[in-house]
Amino acid sequence: MAEGYGACLINKPELVQDMVKQVRNQVENPRFSVSIKIRIHDDFTRTIDLCRKAEATGVSWITVHGRTVEERHQPVHYDAIKIIKENMSIPVIANGDIRSLKEAENVWQITGTDGVMVARGLLANPAMFAGYEETPLKCIWDWVDIALELGTPFMCFHQHLMYMMEKITSKQERRVFNALSSTSAVLDYLTDHYGI
Known part of the structure; x- marks a missing residue:
């Protein structure tokens, strides 16, 4: 539903x-920032038009995911993000398939943007910007402590652990871990397998 609505807005x-x-x-403070996140349009002139109109209306920055709504696993069009950046005077942030610190730096260099936005890459490895290639056990332990202290609902607690453990577990281990259905079962599993 959200994708369909976003597709209409472009x-x-x-x-x-x-x-x-x-x-x-509605916001009296002029320092309050307003940003938008967009995907590119098949007709790239429409993407540039959208960005220019948003900029003219006072958007503070634009985050650009370098795929069309229809594209899922195709390569990200970093060249399109670069062109958008070259046509804007406000900050532009690049987004799409960034899964390591090295990739983030590479995308930033290729696009010339003011920064990068990372989503799934950080879900899989919250220590990515610290230079880790995969989630260190310390990070998993920190998440367990934070989630338990704050009373994070099980689904959120477990889902984040599933993302974090994807690269450090085998397919069989993931099947077992992902099927766990309680906080105590997750804690037992982590203790038994990782000494956490």
Whole structure:
């Protein structure tokens, strides 16, 4: 549902412009930032048009995921993000398939953007920006402590652990771990297999 709605917005730059304007009009503090995150359009001139209209209305920065709505596992169009950056005077953030610190630095260099946004890469490895190639056990232990201290709901607690442990477990281990259904079962598993 959210993807469908987002797909409509890239085809309605005036609506995006109006949304940014409405938010800007409601916030009295001029230092309050308003940003948008977009995907590119098949007709790249429409993407540039959307970005220019958002910029003219007062958006503070734009994050660009370098794929169209229809593209899922195809390569990210970093060249398109670079062109958007070259056409904007506001900060542009690159997004899409960044799974390591080295990839983040590479994308930043290729696109010339003001920064990068990472989603799944950080879910899989919250220590990525510290230079780790995979989630260190210390990070898993820290997440367990934080989640238990804050009373994080089991589904969220377990889901984050599933992401973090993906690279450090075998397919068979993942099947067993992902099927666990309680906090105590997760804690027992981590203790038995990792001494956590």
